[in-house]
Amino acid sequence: MSVKIKYNAIFKWVLFILISASSFGLLAQSKSTVKKIIRSDFQQYFDQCQVSGAIAVYDNKRGTWILSDTTNTQSLALPASTFKIINMLIALETKTIKDEHSIVQWPGSTDTVKYGYRPNIYKNVTVKEAFEVSAGWAFIEIAKKIDRSVYRKYLEACDYGNVDLSESGSDFWNFGSMGISPINQVEFLKKLYVGDLPFAKRNMDIVKRVMVSEKNDDYIIRSKTGWTMANQINTGWWVGYVEQKGDVYFFATRLIQDRKFNRPDFSACRKEITKKVLRDLNILP
Numbered sequence: 001m002s003v004k005i006k007y008n009a010i011f012k013w014v015l016f017i018l019i020s021a022s023s024f025g026l027l028a029q030s031k032s033t034v035k036k037i038i039r040s041d042f043q044q045y046f047d048q049c050q051v052s053g054a055i056a057v058y059d060n061k062r063g064t065w066i067l068s069d070t071t072n073t074q075s076l077a078l079p080a081s082t083f084k085i086i087n088m089l090i091a092l093e094t095k096t097i098k099d100e101h102s103i104v105q106w107p108g109s110t111d112t113v114k115y116g117y118r119p120n121i122y123k124n125v126t127v128k129e130a131f132e133v134s135a136g137w138a139f140i141e142i143a144k145k146i147d148r149s150v151y152r153k154y155l156e157a158c159d160y161g162n163v164d165l166s167e168s169g170s171d172f173w174n175f176g177s178m179g180i181s182p183i184n185q186v187e188f189l190k191k192l193y194v195g196d197l198p199f200a201k202r203n204m205d206i207v208k209r210v211m212v213s214e215k216n217d218d219y220i221i222r223s224k225t226g227w228t229m230a231n232q233i234n235t236g237w238w239v240g241y242v243e244q245k246g247d248v249y250f251f252a253t254r255l256i257q258d259r260k261f262n263r264p265d266f267s268a269c270r271k272e273i274t275k276k277v278l279r280d281l282n283i284l285p
Contacts, residue, residue, distance in 0.1 A: 034063055034064075034065070035062070035063065035064040035065065036064070036065045036067060037064060037065065037066045037067070038067055038068075038069065038070060039066055039067070039068060039277075039280075040068065040069065042055060042068040042277050042280075043068060043069070045272075045273040045276050045277065046068075046255065046273060049255070049263070049265065049266070049269035049272070049273060050257070050261060050263060051234075051236075051255040051256060051257040051266070051269060052072070052255075052256045052257070053068075053072070053253065053254055053255040053256055053273070054067075054068045054069055054072035054073045054075075054182050054253075054254055055067075055068045055073070055182065055251065055252070055253040055254075055273070055274065055277055056068075056073045056182040056183045056185070056186050056251065056252050057186075057249060057250065057251045057277065057278070057281065057283075058186050058190065058249065058250040058251075059247075059249055060190070060193075060247065060248040060249065060250065061246075061247050061248070065183075066281060067183075068277075072182075072254075073181065073182045073183050074181045074182075074183055075181055076161070076162055076179025076180060076181050077179055077180070077181075077235050077254060077256065078173065078174060078175070078176070078178060078179060078228050078230060078235050079161060079173050079178065079179075079180045079185075079226060079237070080173065080174055080226030080227055080228040080235055080236070080237055081134045081136065081139075081173075081174075081224060081225060081226035081227065081228075081237075082180075082185065082224050082225070082226040082237045082239045083139075083173035083226070084130075084131055084134070084139055084224055084226075085188075085189075085192070085207060085211065085224050085239075086154070086155070086158060086160055086188070087139055087142065087143065087173070088100075088127065088131065088139075088206075088207050088210070089154075089192075089197070089199045089203055089204065089207055090146060090150065090151065090154050090199075091127075091142050091146065092199070092200075092203035092206060092207070093154070093198075093199045093200065093203055094146060094150060096142055096145050096146055097127050097142065099127075099206055100126065100127050100128040100131075100206050100209070100210050101126050101127070101128065102126065102127050103124055103125070103126055104124065104125055104126070104127060104130055104135075104138040104141055104142065105124055105141070106122060106123050106124050106125075106137075107137065107141060110122070110136075110137040114171075114174075114175075114229070115136050115137070118135075120133075121133055121135040121137070122137075125138055127142075127210075128210050131210050131211075131224070132210070134225065134226075136171070136174070140170050140171050143170045143171070143172075144170050148165050151165060152165060154198065157197075157198045158188060158191070158197055158198065159184075159187070159188070160180065160184070160188055161178055161179055161180035161184060162177075162178065162179045162180070163178075164176070164177040164178045164179065165178065174228040174230060175228070175230045176230075182239075182252035182253070182254050183252070185237075185239045185252035186239075186250045186251065186252045189239065189240065189241055189250045189252075190250055192204060192207070192208070193208075193241060193248060193250070208222055211223060211224060211240065213240070218244065218245075218285060219242050219243060219244035219245075219284065220242070220243045220244075221240055221241070221242050221243075222240050222241055222243070223238060223239060223240025223241075224237075224238075224239060224240060225237060225238050225267075225270055225271070226238075226239075227266075227267060227270075229259060232258070232259045232260070233256060233257070233258060233259060234255070234256070234257040234258075234259055234262065234266050235254070235255070235256055236254065236255040236256075236257075236266060236267065236269070236270045237252070237253065237254050237255075237270065238251075238252075238253045238270040238271050238274050239251065239252040239253070242278065242283055242284065244283065244284075249278070249281075249283045251274060251277075251278065253270060253273055253274040253277075255269060255270055255273070
């Protein structure tokens with residue numbers, strides 16, 4: 001090997017090391033720029049509803065997390081009906097349903113002890129309507145057509161929750177050991193927003209469209225509520241994101257309440273607490 005070739009090889013190797021080190025430094029710097037703000041004062045809103053809970057908010061433009069605490073925002077709990085977001089994506093991707101207008105046939109009965117008595121939803125419904133009114137029975141019927149191995153594949157690919165599908169019943173998102181944290185909920189929604197999930201763009205667009213829960217001249221909210229009474233515990237959620245004046249803010253609020261202290265405003269508190277926080281942050285007017 002000539003001296004020139006030898007030194008060219010050494011130069012290329014050194015250059016490779018320098019570029020690699022620089023790239024690693026930039027990656028580390030990028031991770032370090034993620035900011036976290038802890039707002040323990042948000043706890044007052046949970047106290048007013050006599051529940052324990054947590055909220056995670058992510059300011060997309062500024063790359064900033066605003067958290068009510070550092071512990072509960074990372075702890076796991078059943079996703080309840082917020083699972084309908086990813087459930088619809090999986091159902092669309094597997095062609096279990098064609099689109100949001102697909103009809104789900106009423107099976108004739110449901111467990112009113114587990115899900116309460118709601119005769120207004122005991123009928124054939126479109127997937128869109130089932131999502132909007134949170135007709136749990138409809139998504140259970142859809143889930144019966146999808147193998148657990150398929151759910152596992154997509155949940156792992158989406159990094160959604162603990163992927164514990166050990167619950168024997170079809171409704172593993174309301175009962176059993178499946179769990180997801182508020183921060184994980186937000187991370188999933190961020191991926192949905194930018195289209196960074198293992199689903200066709202068409203299917204993600206359908207779900208985003210169905211998720212619209214509020215829309216006016218100032219903002220759009222795409223969201224889903226959830227509530228399960230498993231193990232005599234009220235676990236309530238409101239998750240979603242606000243599109244406002246070119247900015248996007250993701251949120252996940254979770255309430256926990258022993259049903260011995262059940263309050264009639266538990267359902268309303270999910271949105272009330274969230275909106276108080278979002279107003280404090282000047283996200284909502």
